[in-house]
Amino acid sequence: MRRDTAPAAPPRLVHLGLGAFHRAHQAWYTARADDAAEWGIVAFGGRAPRPGDLDVPAALARQDGLYTLVERSEDGDAFTVVDSIVAAHPGPRTDLINAHLADPRTAVVTLTITEAGYRLAPDGGPDLADPALLADLARLREASAVDDPAALTGATTAPGRLLAGLEARRRAGAGPIALVPCDNLPGNGALLRGGLLALAAEVDAGGHHGSLASWLADHASVISTSVDRITPRAEPDLAETVRRATGRSDAVPVVTEPFSDWVLEGEFPAGRPAWEAAGALVVDDVEPFESRKLWLLNGAHSLLAYAGLLADHVTVAQAIEDPTLRRAVEGWWSEAARHLPADLDAAAYSRALLARFRNHRVEHRLAQISADGSAKIRLRILPVLRAEADAGRAAPGAELAVAAWVAAHRRGLPLVDAAGDDVARACSAAEPVEALLAMLDPALFAGTPVGARVRDGVRRLVGAAEGSRHCGEISPGATARPA
Ligand SMILES: NC(=O)c1ccc[n+]([C@@H]2O[C@H](COP(=O)([O-])OP(=O)(O)OC[C@H]3O[C@@H](n4cnc5c(N)ncnc54)[C@H](O)[C@@H]3O)[C@@H](O)[C@H]2O)c1
Ligand SMILES: O=P(O)(O)OC[C@@H](O)[C@@H](O)[C@H](O)[C@H](O)CO
Numbered sequence: 001m002r003r004d005t006a007p008a009a010p011p012r013l014v015h016l017g018l019g020a021f022h023r024a025h026q027a028w029y030t031a032r033a034d035d036a037a038e039w040g041i042v043a044f045g046g047r048a049p050r051p052g053d054l055d056v057p058a059a060l061a062r063q064d065g066l067y068t069l070v071e072r073s074e075d076g077d078a079f080t081v082v083d084s085i086v087a088a089h090p091g092p093r094t095d096l097i098n099a100h101l102a103d104p105r106t107a108v109v110t111l112t113i114t115e116a117g118y119r120l121a122p123d124g125g126p127d128l129a130d131p132a133l134l135a136d137l138a139r140l141r142e143a144s145a146v147d148d149p150a151a152l153t154g155a156t157t158a159p160g161r162l163l164a165g166l167e168a169r170r171r172a173g174a175g176p177i178a179l180v181p182c183d184n185l186p187g188n189g190a191l192l193r194g195g196l197l198a199l200a201a202e203v204d205a206g207g208h209h210g211s212l213a214s215w216l217a218d219h220a221s222v223i224s225t226s227v228d229r230i231t232p233r234a235e236p237d238l239a240e241t242v243r244r245a246t247g248r249s250d251a252v253p254v255v256t257e258p259f260s261d262w263v264l265e266g267e268f269p270a271g272r273p274a275w276e277a278a279g280a281l282v283v284d285d286v287e288p289f290e291s292r293k294l295w296l297l298n299g300a301h302s303l304l305a306y307a308g309l310l311a312d313h314v315t316v317a318q319a320i321e322d323p324t325l326r327r328a329v330e331g332w333w334s335e336a337a338r339h340l341p342a343d344l345d346a347a348a349y350s351r352a353l354l355a356r357f358r359n360h361r362v363e364h365r366l367a368q369i370s371a372d373g374s375a376k377i378r379l380r381i382l383p384v385l386r387a388e389a390d391a392g393r394a395a396p397g398a399e400l401a402v403a404a405w406v407a408a409h410r411r412g413l414p415l416v417d418a419a420g421d422d423v424a425r426a427c428s429a430a431e432p433v434e435a436l437l438a439m440l441d442p443a444l445f446a447g448t449p450v451g452a453r454v455r456d457g458v459r460r461l462v463g464a465a466e467g468s469r470h471c472g473e474i475s476p477g478a479t480a481r482p483a
Contacts (some may be wrong), residue, residue: 008086017113018043024231024256031084032278039273040086060149068253071126101165102172107270113158116418136160141206176269189224223266227288234365295336299380307371308450317360332397403457
């Protein structure tokens with residue numbers, strides 16, 4: 001695929017974390033905006049592709065940024081060429097990230113770097129024990145003593161790359177900018193803003209060049225978002241499906257569901273595309289929308305992932321047809337709905353979700369969703385479980401999600417987790433179940449009725465394997481590797 005005569009839109013948006021979701025979501029909204037011709041995206045990969053994975057930025061660059069979005073419903077496929085990405089580069093091209101951020105025409109940075117990519121500690125602040133992040137900070141401190149732009153290159157973490165780019169913008173006097181995290185993290189705007197300010201303060205403390213932190217506070221408007229579109233990893237024959245249906249040769253098509261949702265809160269001081277034209281909603285308070293989505297959709301996904309894998313299911317569509325799991329998901333939805341504002345109509349959202357989960361043509365693999373469970377259970381299940389426990393109620397759906405995560409480790413399922421070292425340590429502790437629960441929240445589970453019910457659940461799910469001392473192979477996820 002190549003661009004023909006139509007000129008590409010000017011580059012005014014920068015994206016970090018060029019994967020499937022960005023192309024199914026933000027790039028698609030941008031291409032459908034009324035003013036799409038004015039807004040081109042320069043997209044950067046994140047970490048180096050894993051062995052066997054496609055190099056998406058390289059493949060997209062060979063196609064002038066064009067790709068096919070396959071919207072897959074129960075009834076069939078719709079194929080659209082998305083043209084909003086005007087340049088694609090590998091993540092390590094920090095010289096280009098800096099150059100684009102230092103350009104006053106760049107108005108917005110979007111991010112889909114995965115939850116682990118933010119490199120947060122359990123308290124929600126930046127993980128200042130992370131060696132890669134510390135190395136990026138040290139580089140930035142040294143760079144503050146020199147005016148050479150090359151000194152601002154070479155960061156390996158996403159926060160380090162963003163911070164270096166913002167420092168380049170500050171030095172260029174290129175003005176304010178909006179930062180739009182589009183990852184499934186509760187309070188993603190506050191987490192990104194707090195993280196960047198804390199990291200900038202670390203740089204300022206050892207640097208010589210003035211205050212990056214106060215520049216950020218005045219010039220970086222961090223948007224909070226709720227993002228929703230189920231976008232599984234593309235199956236190997238998707239390119240062939242596209243070729244047969246459209247005659248086009250596309251090395252990196254994306255498959256997604258027809259449904260899409262984007263809710264944003266915050267100011268865009270240098271402008272933005274008219275995303276509302278494609279259905280985006282700009283609100284004063286995104287938090288209730290975000291909780292609804294993270295609890296009802298992602299929480300149910302986590303429940304299905306661990307309980308479904310334990311029951312030998314492979315995809316979400318298979319797991320939701322299992323009557324026991326479906327009842328558990330419906331139970332979880334009722335538990336979560338009690339803590340959502342009534343005007344968000346959680347019941348209608350859940351009904352629609354059930355249909356989305358049952359779309360068997362979208363092959364969303366439980367193994368993909370199961371990654372990084374220690375953080376996801378903490379963020380997506382525990383807030384509801386705590387609230388239910390405080391109200392003196394049992395919460396069987398939430399309790400099953402926790403028990404299934406523990407049991408999946410105890411049964412030796414090969415799970416990827418960014419906190420893989422901690423999980424492995426917990427698994428080889430004298431009391432692995434206690435240690436795994438303590439990783440999530442010691443106070444919630446130690447000597448409490450909810451803890452007792454979860455332990456019973458683990459015993460039932462682990463069954464015959466209970467005597468085994470070790471969990472399965474736990475691969476470290478993203479934070480354990482250089483980005
Ligand atoms: N896929 C979905 O259905 C969906 C829906 C809503 C939100 N999201 C959010 O988008 C994120 C990405 O999903 P995707 O489907 O595009 O995945 P993907 O694997 O296709 O792409 C992930 C991108 O993030 C980069 N990345 C991975 N780990 C990183 C790290 N530690 N540091 C920096 N960059 C890193 C990768 O290089 C890649 O560019 C999810 O983690 C989630 O937070 C996804
Ligand atoms: O992307 P994650 O790893 O946060 O969670 C896996 C899925 O639950 C998630 O990707 C959903 O499909 C998505 O959030 C739907 O909008």
